[in-house]
Amino acid sequence: MTPPEDPGQxxxxxxxxxxxxxxxxxxxPATATTKxxxxxxxxxxxxAMLAHLRDRPVTRKRxxxxxxxxxxxxxxxxxxxxxxxRRVRLPVPGSTMDRETIVFPxxxxxxxxxxxxxxxxxxxxxxxxxxxxxxxxxxxxxxxxGVVQHPNRLVIDLDPGAPAGLAECAQVALAVRERLTADGxxxxxxxxxxxxxxxxxxISGEQDVEVVHGYxxxxxxxxxxxxxxxxxxxMAKNLRPGRVLLDWSQNHSAKTTIAxxxxxxxxxxxxxxxxxxxxxxxxxxxxxxxxTVSARLxxxxxxxxxxxxxxxxxxx
Numbered sequence: 001m002t003p004p005e006d007p008g009q010x011x012x013x014x015x016x017x018x019x020x021x022x023x024x025x026x027x028x029p030a031t032a033t034t035k036x037x038x039x040x041x042x043x044x045x046x047x048a049m050l051a052h053l054r055d056r057p058v059t060r061k062r063x064x065x066x067x068x069x070x071x072x073x074x075x076x077x078x079x080x081x082x083x084x085x086r087r088v089r090l091p092v093p094g095s096t097m098d099r100e101t102i103v104f105p106x107x108x109x110x111x112x113x114x115x116x117x118x119x120x121x122x123x124x125x126x127x128x129x130x131x132x133x134x135x136x137x138x139x140x141x142x143x144x145x146g147v148v149q150h151p152n153r154l155v156i157d158l159d160p161g162a163p164a165g166l167a168e169c170a171q172v173a174l175a176v177r178e179r180l181t182a183d184g185x186x187x188x189x190x191x192x193x194x195x196x197x198x199x200x201x202x203i204s205g206e207q208d209v210e211v212v213h214g215y216x217x218x219x220x221x222x223x224x225x226x227x228x229x230x231x232x233x234x235m236a237k238n239l240r241p242g243r244v245l246l247d248w249s250q251n252h253s254a255k256t257t258i259a260x261x262x263x264x265x266x267x268x269x270x271x272x273x274x275x276x277x278x279x280x281x282x283x284x285x286x287x288x289x290x291x292t293v294s295a296r297l298x299x300x301x302x303x304x305x306x307x308x309x310x311x312x313x314x315x316x
Contacts, residue, residue, distance in 0.1 A: 128151040
């Protein structure tokens, strides 16, 4: 006999009515973390997270049956999306689905964020560029074509190859910071909630993606020459064991990076967590779970707030 469908819990968020279903479903069996607890986490970090999502098209990774079940990436808006969810149509050259454009959500209000997480979107991924502001009234059956802006932040993704881990990432991150500082850039570390970490730096938003991409590549190649036993800038897997890949490619216009504060679809509910530089000096750096990230945000505020202010131009 088929069990009855969960009628869900009706809530009103930002003036929009949502039906939240299966709140008791365990999404992280290792910690017995439920969908309701995941929604509570995202609600708590929303004031900070939404500022970093603003005007960035969001690719979601969904785990409908929890992290031990199958998952899939979703770029396009699914059928049944409420018409109040802001959206934008963007070109996707080389799409594996043979589509010339995709309609992406813009999750920069609490209702939109909760709508997405209610679909078991545990991970939210965004590019380093934004689209020109899209008015809420434009969220319709025929969404507007997005106008892509120049990147307004640089990201250096540090991906360790076993047996290297976070300790090695921290060592490399300090070297990257030194190079960025010499070029007038302020860098902010984020442990990814997965294996490695990212460094973000606010930039002017006045230079095109090729300039940003090229700068990141030159930086990675330079550090590989300076620290060849620890750093690799090339993607070949046979070069990576015991070294940290400086993944400069995350600055390409087609690439996305895990959003700050996003959960990860790992065994445990770890999240992409902003860190202080002093934490990278001690050698005991670990990934943080959602409860720790929430507590740190409540105590310290958003350590990534400086990313929201325009930075300098990159040297060309």
